Amino acid sequence: MQREEMKFERNPTPEDLVEEEKALSLDEAHWETLLTVMEAKRCTPFLGAGASTPPLPRARELAKMWSQKYDYPLENQTDLASVTQYLRIKFGDPFVVKHKIKTHFRSFPVPDFSRPNQIHGLLADLGLPLYVTTNYDDYLEQALKKKNRHPVSEVCRWNAWIRKNCKSIFDQTAHPGFEPTDDQPVVFHLHGLIDYPESLVLTEDDYVDFLGSMDEQLIPECVQGALSEKSVLFLGYGLSDWNFRVLFRTVARYLEKSLSPVHVSVQLLPPPPGKKAAVLEYLNKYFGELAIRVFWGTCQQFADELHQRRQ
Numbered sequence: 001m002q003r004e005e006m007k008f009e010r011n012p013t014p015e016d017l018v019e020e021e022k023a024l025s026l027d028e029a030h031w032e033t034l035l036t037v038m039e040a041k042r043c044t045p046f047l048g049a050g051a052s053t054p055p056l057p058r059a060r061e062l063a064k065m066w067s068q069k070y071d072y073p074l075e076n077q078t079d080l081a082s083v084t085q086y087l088r089i090k091f092g093d094p095f096v097v098k099h100k101i102k103t104h105f106r107s108f109p110v111p112d113f114s115r116p117n118q119i120h121g122l123l124a125d126l127g128l129p130l131y132v133t134t135n136y137d138d139y140l141e142q143a144l145k146k147k148n149r150h151p152v153s154e155v156c157r158w159n160a161w162i163r164k165n166c167k168s169i170f171d172q173t174a175h176p177g178f179e180p181t182d183d184q185p186v187v188f189h190l191h192g193l194i195d196y197p198e199s200l201v202l203t204e205d206d207y208v209d210f211l212g213s214m215d216e217q218l219i220p221e222c223v224q225g226a227l228s229e230k231s232v233l234f235l236g237y238g239l240s241d242w243n244f245r246v247l248f249r250t251v252a253r254y255l256e257k258s259l260s261p262v263h264v265s266v267q268l269l270p271p272p273p274g275k276k277a278a279v280l281e282y283l284n285k286y287f288g289e290l291a292i293r294v295f296w297g298t299c300q301q302f303a304d305e306l307h308q309r310r311q
Contacts, residue, residue, distance in 0.1 A: 026295050031309060037231045038126050041182070044226040045123050047133040047140065048247075050236025051299045055108045056137060062104070085204040094205075098197035105137060105194055113143040117307040119235065119299050121146065129180035130226045131187045134201075134247055136194040140187045150184045153193055154220070158213050161198040170220045180222055188223050190247070227251055236299045 026034075037043045049059060057065075060078035067077035070090065076082050087097040113121040120143035123131065127149075131140050144151040152169045155162055169175055169186065180186040191210070192199035201210045226232075237247070279294075295302050 026293055030293050034231070034233070035309060041126070041128055042230045043126070043128065044230045044232050045126075045128070045131050046232050046234045046247075046251075047123075047131070047135055048234070048236035048238075049135060050238070051119050051133075052135050052137050052139055052236070055111060056105060081202070081204045081207060084202050088203050088205065094203065095197060098200050098202055101136065101200065101202065102194050102197050110142060111139060113139075113146045117300075117303045118143075119303040122303055122306060122310075124149065127182040129182055129185050130222060131185060132223060132226070133187065133189055134191040136189070136192055136200055138187075138193065138195070144185060144187070149182070152180075152184060152186050153195075154186050154188045155193050155196060155199045156188070156190045156218055158201070158210050158218060159198070162196070166196060166199065170222075186222070188220070235302070 034043070049056075059080040063078050063080040063083040066072070066083050066087065070087060072083050072086055074082065074086070084097050084101075087100075088094045091097060111118055111120060113124070115121065120139045123140065124143040124147045133140060138153065141151045141153055154169055155166050157163045157166070157168065167174065169178055172178075189199070191201035194200070201207060232251075
């Protein structure tokens, strides 16, 4: 039976769920492939919010808190893009709500990157030249510095403020011939970096403007190459996330041209029992011919197993 064809026409028994777990999880061959491409530095980590939670709150938790604090009048009180759109209109200046995000994020303690199973520290240990993230935090940069590397933060230049105020390491005039290396890796922030609140893709307007401005000129050539020539490891995304949907509208064109046979998507939370086959079928239809394999669990669960297997 093919992996994506396992469905239940009745309520699944415990035995059914065990068989489903075996059929639809990463098997030994996929783990071996993933470990091999990591060792060969032919892997590009792509981080979502689940990689930084905890210590940072989930988007729905932050949206709920602000909904209550600022009397958000609509029903979708856990949709951060909608809630921040309301606040953007309420305050009259998009900078205000983005600065509040920065202040809130900075109030949390940073992770202990020295823990052997801490996800950012694990990824930094791989010694890769490029990391991509839709997260606003700089945890990857901090973890890389703890490993005595010299990371460079690069922000996607999706709006006029970024193009005017944020210098780019890929500016050939200022940095002729620059290429990311193991010692000087690039962390590419697709949806902005907390140090520059104006760069954040946060509100509904931001997501619309981001998609409207997106073309190949906004994605540096080395990032395009990493997505089309290497295995991509998606960490911390959920199927219902705005970031997930916008992300794959953005990068699918590169994955479709990929020379690598395997991409692994680590979902934020596993689906209810008996629903994994339906979710995998949805993923297969969503991604078409892309070879997406799913680790059913949180980033921490993935990090625990990755650490054990790398030992």
